[in-house]
Every structure is written in C-alpha cells, then in structure tokens.
Amino acid sequence: MHFSLRLSRLCGSVRSGWAACCGVSGNVVAEVIENRMSLAEASVVQQDWSEFSRRVLEGGALTRAEAISILQAPDEQLLSILDAAYAVRRAWFANTVQLYYLKNAKSGLCPEDCSYCSQSKISEAPIERYAMLNAERLLDGARKAAESNSRTYCIVASGRGPTNREVDHVAGVVRQIKDQYGLHICCCLGLLEPEQALKLKAAGVDRVNHNLNTSERYHPEICTTHTFADRLKTLSICRDAGLELCAGMIVGMGEQQGDVVDVALKLGELNVESIPVNFLHAIDGTPLQSQHELDPRYCLKVLCMFRLTNPSAELRVAGGREVNLRSMQAMALYPANSMFVSDYLTTPGQKAEEDFRMIADLGFRITAGDYESAKLLELWKVPHAVSCGAASAGSCGSGGCG
Numbered sequence: 001m002h003f004s005l006r007l008s009r010l011c012g013s014v015r016s017g018w019a020a021c022c023g024v025s026g027n028v029v030a031e032v033i034e035n036r037m038s039l040a041e042a043s044v045v046q047q048d049w050s051e052f053s054r055r056v057l058e059g060g061a062l063t064r065a066e067a068i069s070i071l072q073a074p075d076e077q078l079l080s081i082l083d084a085a086y087a088v089r090r091a092w093f094a095n096t097v098q099l100y101y102l103k104n105a106k107s108g109l110c111p112e113d114c115s116y117c118s119q120s121k122i123s124e125a126p127i128e129r130y131a132m133l134n135a136e137r138l139l140d141g142a143r144k145a146a147e148s149n150s151r152t153y154c155i156v157a158s159g160r161g162p163t164n165r166e167v168d169h170v171a172g173v174v175r176q177i178k179d180q181y182g183l184h185i186c187c188c189l190g191l192l193e194p195e196q197a198l199k200l201k202a203a204g205v206d207r208v209n210h211n212l213n214t215s216e217r218y219h220p221e222i223c224t225t226h227t228f229a230d231r232l233k234t235l236s237i238c239r240d241a242g243l244e245l246c247a248g249m250i251v252g253m254g255e256q257q258g259d260v261v262d263v264a265l266k267l268g269e270l271n272v273e274s275i276p277v278n279f280l281h282a283i284d285g286t287p288l289q290s291q292h293e294l295d296p297r298y299c300l301k302v303l304c305m306f307r308l309t310n311p312s313a314e315l316r317v318a319g320g321r322e323v324n325l326r327s328m329q330a331m332a333l334y335p336a337n338s339m340f341v342s343d344y345l346t347t348p349g350q351k352a353e354e355d356f357r358m359i360a361d362l363g364f365r366i367t368a369g370d371y372e373s374a375k376l377l378e379l380w381k382v383p384h385a386v387s388c389g390a391a392s393a394g395s396c397g398s399g400g401c402g
Contacts, residue, residue, distance in 0.1 A: 097366055214250065
C-alpha cells in the first residue's frame, strides 16, 4: 500500500479523537499530520536501483559516487537494492550457491602485525599454532577431493610469505597432485616473488588467493609490517605468471564507506575471478577486539555494491557472516553466490545443517565446492549439483591470511 494512502486512512481513523482532545477541527489535525509526514517522506529520495542493474547487465559500470550511494542508501530502500543486485547475480550464476569448507593448514607463527588477525605476532588470542602439513597429508586431501569429483584443491599457509623451501615443497606436492588427480589447484601463501609465482605456475598451480583486506588509504591503520603496494605487487606478479586471482577484503575495521568502494573498484580493475567479502569478527586478544560497528543492513548493502561493481566475479560471503548478518544471513545470497560452510580458520561458524536448510529455504541449489562440504551434504542428505570448487587444505579468502 502506498505511504500516502496509509496516512490518509490513519488520519481518518483518529481525526475525531484528536480534534476533541486538541479543541480543533478534525480537518486541521489531518492537514498538520499530512504535512509533517509528507516532509518526512520527501526526505527519503527513492533511487531507481534497477537502472544500476540494467546498466551493468548491458555492459556498463557504476561510478564511484554511485557505488557509495548504495552504502549510504536509507534502510527503507534495502529491498530494492537487493532486487537490483539479485538481477545481476541471477544473470551470471542463476540460483546456485557454491560451498567452501575451511581447514587451516598452517596456524599462527606469523611475523606480521595485522590488527584483525588472531594469527599475527601481536595477537594474544589462544589459538593452535603448527607448521604446514606435510606432503603425505596434502596428497591424502587431494585424493579425497578427487574421489568426491571436486575440481579444485586449496593449499594455504599463514605468514608474511613462503620461503623458497616452502615453495619447493608446495610445488613438489602440486606436481604429484596434478599427475595423480589432475585437480585445479589454489594456493594462499602470502607475499610472493616473481620466481616463486612462476615456480608455482610451472608446477601446475591455477589460482592464488591474496586479499587486499582494506583500501590503500586505510591500510596503514591495520598493518605496518607490509604495505598495500606489497599486496598489489603480489597480485600483479601472480597475474603476470598466468595465475587466476582470488582477492577480497574485511569490512568493519573502522574504515570509511569510500574505502570499501575503493577496494571493490580496484578488484574490478584487476579482473579478479573470485571475491571473498569478510565482515570483521572481533576476536579477543587482537587490537580490534572491541571493534563492533556493523549491522546486518549495512553488510547487505556492501554485498550488493560488490555485486554491481563486479558482476561476473564469484562473490563469497565469508568470515563473520554469522556474527554480523545474524538473522538476515539468508538475504546475503541474493547478491553473493558463494559461502563458507561450518567453521573458519580460528573461529566457529554456523552448523552445516543450518546452512543447508537456509539455502533450501531460499529455493537455491547447492554446488559443493570441496571434499569436506560435499561429504557434509551427503551426511545430511542434501541434494546438490556436481561439485566444482575448492577442496581445502586451508582457507581461500577467509581473511585470516594471504
């Protein structure tokens, strides 16, 4: 029902009572109410968000100001924004949802000072710390992935970047995986040198995850042991080596809305194939443990903005969705087409069966992205499409490292 029609009916129902109390005519009371409410209604300018989706679907792009307007839009327009983002998501990915499962391959032991991370050198969070999995365990994971018809296997390590010895170790394992199983390989190893990226590519690695985490302007506020330029350099090195890119950010670390938009636009410039969007899960023992600035509605606007600025990229709602989206988690899958299932690197997630039920309730179709999530689907007897994602020995864009 239109706002003004609801208002007219309201005025009609209370006019006589208010007139008696105030000693004025019912018509005067109604006129005052209508004038005040009309001013309030006029203050919310209704943007035609569907024009954004039409333009994007026709091959156009949003300006920076338009992208910021999505984040600044009043909550009353959220459903219209979601509808615009969903039109683009549906055009590229239909109603499929790809699942990824996280298992940390190397935990802690990191010399970097990233303020959000429980694995950093400045973190006092009580987490497990252990070195990278050996070749036998990585190969066993690849075997399980192949047996489940998964296409991609991710090898991840915390830390600033790998030593040449670690790269040789990973490259050797990847060659064996390629020879035995022919799997698609994704690595998240931190900052890379050109010769390391080339060695990984030569060994058969297909994709590298390396998050920007935040904008160039705000990066010094969350990390001082490496720069935004260092991260861009690694992405450039990987692209030059012929590797696919997976890169995203963490929202809610105290950045401005323009910072969020700048990351989205930068990722679009880089033509990354996959974008994980994390929402800060403030962990006790980290410098950002008291940072709690997000609400579910803003998180949804962020995802919509990422979809409309990166229409063809796989968009993953990643770490922190349970904490920040809460009862509105399901709505995240209108702009996003991918999500993590079960636990994260060092924090627990929603139970897998609840994720499956949420997706089923949306009427969406699950595509298992790795061995573990495929097995969970079998365990809970959830129908799903042929898997084509990441059989994970660690994270692929979880915001914890890389």
